[in-house]
Amino acid sequence: MLRTASWPRWGRTLLARGLGSRRGGSAPDQNGKVSEIKKKIQSVLPGGAWNPLYDTSYLPPEHSDVVIVGGGVIGLSVAYWLKRLEKPRGAIRVLVVERDHTYSRASTVLSVGGIRQQFSVPENIQLSLFSIEFLRNINEYLAVVDDPPLDIQFNPSGYLLLASEKGAALMESNVKVQRQEGAKVCLMSPEQLRNKFPWINTEGVALASYGMEHEGWFDPWCLLQGLRRKVQSMGVLFCHGEVTRFISSSNHMETRSGEEVTLKRIHEVHVKVDHSLEYQPVECAIVINAAGAWSGQIAQLAGIGKGPPGTLQGTKLPVEPRKRYVYVWHCPQGPGLETPFVIDPSGVYFRREGLGNNYLGGCSPTEEEEPDPGNLEVDHDFFQDKVWPSLAQRVPAFETLKARSSWAGYYDYNTFDQNGVVGPHPLVINMYFATGFSGHGLQQAPAVGRAVAEMVLQGHFQTIDLSPFLFSRFYLGEKVQEHNIV
Amino acid sequence: MAAPRAPLHLVAPRWNAGTRGIRGLSRAAAPEGNQKKGRSLLQFLADRFYDVQALREYLLRKQAWKMHQKNRPFTYIRERYGPYAAGAYFILKLGGAVKFQGKEWIRSNARGHFSLDFLKLQTVPVEAVDASGCAVNYQGLDSLLALKELQVLWLQRCPHVDDWCLSRLHPLASSLQELSLAGCPKISERGLACLHHLQNLRKLDISDLPAVSNPGLTQILVEEMLPDCKVVGADWARGLKVGQEEQYQDITSPIPA
Numbered sequence: 001m002l003r004t005a006s007w008p009r010w011g012r013t014l015l016a017r018g019l020g021s022r023r024g025g026s027a028p029d030q031n032g033k034v035s036e037i038k039k040k041i042q043s044v045l046p047g048g049a050w051n052p053l054y055d056t057s058y059l060p061p062e063h064s065d066v067v068i069v070g071g072g073v074i075g076l077s078v079a080y081w082l083k084r085l086e087k088p089r090g091a092i093r094v095l096v097v098e099r100d101h102t103y104s105r106a107s108t109v110l111s112v113g114g115i116r117q118q119f120s121v122p123e124n125i126q127l128s129l130f131s132i133e134f135l136r137n138i139n140e141y142l143a144v145v146d147d148p149p150l151d152i153q154f155n156p157s158g159y160l161l162l163a164s165e166k167g168a169a170l171m172e173s174n175v176k177v178q179r180q181e182g183a184k185v186c187l188m189s190p191e192q193l194r195n196k197f198p199w200i201n202t203e204g205v206a207l208a209s210y211g212m213e214h215e216g217w218f219d220p221w222c223l224l225q226g227l228r229r230k231v232q233s234m235g236v237l238f239c240h241g242e243v244t245r246f247i248s249s250s251n252h253m254e255t256r257s258g259e260e261v262t263l264k265r266i267h268e269v270h271v272k273v274d275h276s277l278e279y280q281p282v283e284c285a286i287v288i289n290a291a292g293a294w295s296g297q298i299a300q301l302a303g304i305g306k307g308p309p310g311t312l313q314g315t316k317l318p319v320e321p322r323k324r325y326v327y328v329w330h331c332p333q334g335p336g337l338e339t340p341f342v343i344d345p346s347g348v349y350f351r352r353e354g355l356g357n358n359y360l361g362g363c364s365p366t367e368e369e370e371p372d373p374g375n376l377e378v379d380h381d382f383f384q385d386k387v388w389p390s391l392a393q394r395v396p397a398f399e400t401l402k403a404r405s406s407w408a409g410y411y412d413y414n415t416f417d418q419n420g421v422v423g424p425h426p427l428v429i430n431m432y433f434a435t436g437f438s439g440h441g442l443q444q445a446p447a448v449g450r451a452v453a454e455m456v457l458q459g460h461f462q463t464i465d466l467s468p469f470l471f472s473r474f475y476l477g478e479k480v481q482e483h484n485i486v
Numbered sequence: 487m488a489a490p491r492a493p494l495h496l497v498a499p500r501w502n503a504g505t506r507g508i509r510g511l512s513r514a515a516a517p518e519g520n521q522k523k524g525r526s527l528l529q530f531l532a533d534r535f536y537d538v539q540a541l542r543e544y545l546l547r548k549q550a551w552k553m554h555q556k557n558r559p560f561t562y563i564r565e566r567y568g569p570y571a572a573g574a575y576f577i578l579k580l581g582g583a584v585k586f587q588g589k590e591w592i593r594s595n596a597r598g599h600f601s602l603d604f605l606k607l608q609t610v611p612v613e614a615v616d617a618s619g620c621a622v623n624y625q626g627l628d629s630l631l632a633l634k635e636l637q638v639l640w641l642q643r644c645p646h647v648d649d650w651c652l653s654r655l656h657p658l659a660s661s662l663q664e665l666s667l668a669g670c671p672k673i674s675e676r677g678l679a680c681l682h683h684l685q686n687l688r689k690l691d692i693s694d695l696p697a698v699s700n701p702g703l704t705q706i707l708v709e710e711m712l713p714d715c716k717v718v719g720a721d722w723a724r725g726l727k728v729g730q731e732e733q734y735q736d737i738t739s740p741i742p743a
């Protein structure tokens with residue numbers, strides 16, 4: 001049944017594409033016959049290349065210099081910067097493979113859109129400062145002739161981080177770093193906090209840090225669409241399909257100290273076209289792993305982590321999907337227009353949503369409570385038991401809130417140190433990562449895209465040095481210590 | 487690489503000349519020579535697709551660059567005469583007006599000239615700026631933010647003042663008492679939300695902001711956020727006669743005619 005159903009498509013592709021496309025278990029002896037038939041048909045049909053019956057536009061090209069796996073905000077940003085930094089114009093061919101054009105499960109559109117500089121690692125602060133500049137001038141970066149300007153709906157309301165007695169010293173030193181990097185952050189005592197935001201209960205708060213500029217939230221969908229529109233106008237190719245396999249070759253070498261290493265190089269990416277069994281091999285020079293929460297699987301496909309534990313070969317990409325809930329509620333007596341993005345010492349966060357006294361927020365569960373990431377269903381008890389009590393304690397008005405709606409999305413969670421993984425793999429030499437941002441990937445996307453493009457085109461980081469975020473840290477055990485992970 | 491091929495179809499298909507499509511009609515009526523010309527223009531445009539596109543992109547970039555140029559700070563004047571003179575010079579250059587403490591308003595004449603006497607007032611702070619209709623943008627605010635004693639700031643109908651600009655005004659919080667944003671096309675409620683930093687504000691004009699989605703509600707929320715400030719405003723108040731007259735007076739030029 002399946003065979004008969006998919007046969008016409010299979011035949012079609014073969015005719016139009018010659019030997020390029022194959023199906024799961026294709027029989028080589030048939031290929032000769034088919035190309036004969038193809039020749040015959042072509043001689044009968046008028047008009048050489050004009051072949052309306054065999055539409056193959058849904059298939060990816062057979063070659064591409066760079067294949068980007070994942071068309072989320074990170075993947076598109078890499079595509080944008082590759083095209084922007086390439087010299088001369090049109091020098092490289094970039095293909096973005098995205099399996100879901102509705103982005104129904106992509107983290108990008110399920111995030112809450114926040115951007116902040118209140119991190120503790122200088123690189124994270126720099127990334128986000130670069131991104132805010134990008135967002136501010138988005139209509140210069142992503143301008144497309146004849147298309148209307150983008151409105152990313154940036155709410156410059158700032159982040160308000162609260163610290164308990166225990167965390168106060170750490171917050172103070174973090175703010176010092178942030179200011180050094182150029183972020184506009186101020187410290188507030190509980191007294192000042194009460195004056196500025198009378199709706200906050202300062203019990204248990206010893207210190208607060210508040211972003212005066214460059215912080216807030218925006219519309220991720222708009223950024224995604226803007227990038228998409230721009231890269232399309234720059235000549236990036238899109239393909240609707242799933243990356244299922246890599247064909248690579250290995251090279252055994254010996255280091256100076258006599259250790260044996262196996263270097264791998266990917267030659268072909270197999271793209272499975274949606275709703276069909278056929279796939280198309282795409283020859284490529286470089287693969288970029290920007291598959292977000294699923295990038296761990298992509299790394300596995302490339303053979304990363306297949307080796308004895310404790311060796312570089314056996315080091316996996318520690319990125320996995322972690323389900324995070326976002327709840328929306330209504331509270332008529334809730335905080336007003338000035339409400340920033342508040343992060344409580346308990347880890348609970350919330351922000352205003354629109355003008356109608358609606359708010360949204362959530363909380364990351366503890367390691368033991370991690371929900372099953374198999375689906376995107378929302379656990380409403382989690383709000384009742386974990387989120388609401390902390391909310392009501394911090395903002396007494398929230399005692400009478402009314403839950404409105406909710407959704408869940410996946411963090412591209414880096415289980416090693418909750419920070420991004422950027423740059424090439426040391427052994428699979430033409431796979432580059434841009435993933436693992438664990439809840440702050442959206443805001444870093446514009447800068448990370450640039451960093452990866454620099455790495456690909458120039459061989460080193462230029463604008464922002466992201467060497468602490470290289471893959472090798474997993475093998476060396478060097479964690480990037482970021483204290484402000486939400 | 488893929489998409490821009492499309493225009494080629496405008497030229498190529500020969501069978502199109504016979505069918506009376508929209509283009510076919512006009513062509514059929516045109517004499518032979520004309521037809522050739524028309525075709526070769528299309529052919530030319532098709533061949534030059536990338537060049538034309540690059541040119542248009544360049545023009546777009548140039549426009550943005552011009553804005554940057556207009557808004558760059560006058561570093562030399564600031565170093566030589568201090569921030570007040572530099573700020574004043576910047577505003578006058580853009581066609582606005584400034585008022586030094588205890589002095590008259592200074593503005594440029596119809597041809598954009600103004601006297602440089604104010605450069606002598608190095609230590610006298612600027613207390614009011616009228617940048618109505620000027621091309622100030624985010625970058626240009628640098629010059630204004632250096633005016634630490636600024637009490638009155640009018641930014642009516644400024645085409646480039648947006649939410650990002652409003653988020654930068656907090657350094658003026660201790661001095662600013664009056665702010666007018668009337669008629670700025672790019673300001674929305676999202677930017678207005680960060681005016682809560684300006685705790686000394688006594689008067690705020692947010693009338694006629696087309697990008698604000700709910701003018702009435704926004705005004706109420708802004709009033710709640712700035713309890714000590716008189717908020718002049720939103721569209722629905724315009725219906726009231728008294729409000730309209732008052733508003734008109736507010737907007738008129740700082741120099742009594």
Ligand SMILES: Cc1cc2nc3c(=O)[nH]c(=O)nc-3n(C[C@H](O)[C@H](O)[C@H](O)COP(=O)(O)OP(=O)(O)OC[C@H]3O[C@@H](n4cnc5c(N)ncnc54)[C@H](O)[C@@H]3O)c2cc1C
Nearest residue numbers: 070072073074107108111112114243292409440441442443
């Ligand atoms: C609830 C929530 C709140 C968040 N809040 C914030 C925030 O406030 N600020 C912030 O900066 N970040 C936030 N994030 C994190 C942010 O959303 C992510 O870090 C970021 O979107 C990652 O982008 P991405 O492009 O890597 O991933 P995605 O958007 O998930 O894109 C990956 C794409 O790859 C595709 N893909 C996967 N496998 C394959 C394959 N084999 N073949 C083809 N395509 C494939 C997927 O379909 C997907 O579209 C939040 C995330 C969540 C879940």
